Amino acid sequence: MTVMIDGKALADEIVQHVAHDVLAFKLKHKVTPALAVVLVGEDPASGVYVRNKIKRTEQSGLQSIAHYLPENTTQSELDELIDQLNRDESVHGILVQLPLPAHLSEPRVIEAITPAKDVDGFHPENVGKLVTGQPVLVPCTPLGCMIMLKRQMDDLSGKHAVVIGRSNIVGKPIANLLLQADCTVTLVHSRTQNIEEICRSADILVAAVGQPLMVKEHWLKPGVVVIDVGINQISLDGKRKLVGDVDFNGVLSKTAAITPVPGGVGPMTIACLMQNTLTAAQHQLGC
Numbered sequence: 696m697t698v699m700i701d702g703k704a705l706a707d708e709i710v711q712h713v714a715h716d717v718l719a720f721k722l723k724h725k726v727t728p729a730l731a732v733v734l735v736g737e738d739p740a741s742g743v744y745v746r747n748k749i750k751r752t753e754q755s756g757l758q759s760i761a762h763y764l765p766e767n768t769t770q771s772e773l774d775e776l777i778d779q780l781n782r783d784e785s786v787h788g789i790l791v792q793l794p795l796p797a798h799l800s801e802p803r804v805i806e807a808i809t810p811a812k813d814v815d816g817f818h819p820e821n822v823g824k825l826v827t828g829q830p831v832l833v834p835c836t837p838l839g840c841m842i843m844l845k846r847q848m849d850d851l852s853g854k855h856a857v858v859i860g861r862s863n864i865v866g867k868p869i870a871n872l873l874l875q876a877d878c879t880v881t882l883v884h885s886r887t888q889n890i891e892e893i894c895r896s897a898d899i900l901v902a903a904v905g906q907p908l909m910v911k912e913h914w915l916k917p918g919v920v921v922i923d924v925g926i927n928q929i930s931l932d933g934k935r936k937l938v939g940d941v942d943f944n945g946v947l948s949k950t951a952a953i954t955p956v957p958g959g960v961g962p963m964t965i966a967c968l969m970q971n972t973l974t975a976a977q978h979q980l981g982c
């Protein structure tokens with residue numbers, strides 16, 4: 696019997712915990728930690744994620760500040776808004792929803808956010824801290840994955856963790872977090888040879904590649920714990936369906952535990968954003 700790792704239930708638990716700590720923070724400092732979320736354009740999926748972030752921000756007792764900018768926003772207009780949010784002492788966390796429209800530079804925007812307010816953990820200074828083992832603001836999806844793994848496994852030490860995908864948002868940071876948890880880490884990607892063979896030696900498999908149903912039953916060792924970061928829309932029997940990077944139904948005979956899509960990693964990403972906003976506020980107020 697495989698364990699279904701319930702990301703939604705765990706996310707609810709984290710948000711409740713954050714709400715408790717936010718209350719204590721407010722009583723102590725007479726300040727409400729605030730998260731500013733910036734959405735540029737009309738991407739429907741981004742719109743859903745931003746709405747959910749705002750809902751969770753309010754549930755956590757944090758102050759939510761939303762900036763909706765039109766698709767044709769210029770780079771200098773966006774730079775100007777970020778600069779204003781950086782200087783505003785009542786704002787503790789800043790998040791610019793990705794992807795941005797093609798005419799805007801994501802690296803430039805990420806680097807414009809002051810590292811202390813970078814609740815996404817994407818700024819090179821925060822990436823450097825993560826890689827050198829002094830993490831403060833850790834990217835939300837990898838943080839959520841690690842919380843789920845630690846809940847599921849007594850000890851990660853010495854386990855072979857295979858990460859599929861080398862993105863800055865998920866693959867690279869999670870490989871570093873697994874390394875810090877004393878796993879032996881292999882990061883594989885589209886140019887890797889023998890990818891199936893490498894995956895078959897994994898005790899922990901993290902799939903973050905954006906290829907629907909790519910990981911099949913014969914890629915897995917019995918007893919593996921699978922974290923599926925993929926969120927892919929496919930058309931099945933004429934209906935749109937959300938699936939992960941792992942062939943969920945096909946692999947259940949092999950897995951000791953697995954995250955579903957939806958209801959696995961996704962909700963944890965938003966819960967960890969709440970945790971990061973509180974962490975950012977605590978650091979800014981010197982506690």
Ligand SMILES: Nc1nc2c(c(=O)[nH]1)N[C@@H](CN(C=O)c1ccc(C(=O)N[C@@H](CCC(=O)O)C(=O)O)cc1)CN2
Nearest residue numbers: 744791792793794815835836957958959960961962964
């Ligand atoms: N600035 C950022 N941009 C993006 C990030 C990020 O962490 N920071 N990550 C993703 C999108 N994302 C959060 O922003 C995100 C994606 C998915 C979910 C989620 O809860 N998914 C649900 C399914 C939702 C659906 O029905 O479509 C699930 O998996 O259960 C939350 C957050 C890229 N951009």
Ligand SMILES: [Mg+2]
Nearest residue numbers: 796797799801
């Ligand atoms: Mg761009």
